[in-house]
Amino acid sequence: MDDYPLLNLFLTMLYLFLWVLWFFLLFKVVTDLFRDHSLNGWAKAGWLVFVILLPYLGVLVYLIVRGRGMAQRDAKQAKDSEAAFRQYVKQAAGTEGGSGTGSHVSDLAKLAELKDKGDINQEEYEKAKAKLLV
Template sequence: MVAADYPFLDVLWTMLIIFAWIIWFWLLITVFSDLFRRHDTSGFAKVLWIIFVIVLPFLGVFIYLIVNHDGMTQRTMDQANAQRAQMDDYVRNVAGSGGAAGEIEKAKGLLDSGAITQAEFESIKAKALAAS
């Protein structure tokens, strides 16, 4: 009985309104997170932007997006590149430090420094390859 009182177009309209609110809150979070991670803006300017966005939310967010869209993109790309570089360094450190390749690399360093002989290097190499 309840479904008969709520036509299909009203359901679609309600869904549209809900999605619009979700997008609106996503925009607010994006603007505030970009504003707080900026290093090129003074604290006073950040406070003015916050007041502007709180007092006139739609106008404040849209003007911030228009004025700072290039900077937002650049800051997001810089952050993604920094995270990617950090992950790549972590993977290299973890992958390079273990396993047969790591043991052989250490043994080669010892051989090059003269700490071990060629026969000892071959023995370490054979053990590392047999273990893997």
Template sequence: MEFWSSFWNIIWFFVWAFVFVAYLIAIFSIISDLFRDRELSGWLKAVWLIALIFVPFITSLLYLIFRGQGMAERSHKAAVASTVAAEDYIRSVAQTSPSEEIAKAKALLDSGTIDAEEYDLLKKRALGHPKFSQPTA
């Protein structure tokens, strides 16, 4: 119970906990960057990983010094690719505009597939009429 008796012991504990968590984040960032790097051969990746296991602090410092710039570039490329993929997916599943829906309904009406009553229903639904709006999932 002597640990909790001093305020500075508690502060020192939190400082070391912060340093340890920051170190773990750096290690996991380095490992993920190793697997993301397509230019580095498998043997060199294995050497970096073995060095991270046996001499983690020095190896992580060396990795960040010598490969930090490439690490940032690969991380940026991955973030951009992820953003582009998400935006493409959103565009692919997004609903059409109300004017497009009305135009499609008009084409169906003109072709005789639907009657005027169904056209009015589709038109009201496309314009967001509360009585005819589709339920959200």
């Protein structure tokens, strides 16, 4: 262990971290290339060849030239994902007036209110309740 001092260990860990960070950045750039709909196929192929043949320079040039659009595409994807999640939650909760459980609960509450007011009798209430629960 005397041949490998503590400082060399830290430098090795730093190099490993930077190497992993660079791979993450490379995958982020390639993902952004394929996600961008404003580029045609030839432009995507050109960027991809540039990033693969000259990896460090290609990634840095891509970030300088297309970094702002990359951030905008990330923000748009996050916004679309959140909107889709909210739509799914609304649909699953049945708050859109569809055939979800939320509409059945509100319909049963209305039926109970009508029965309590005396607008419908017990028999009508039971029939309507059976229709809702089927």
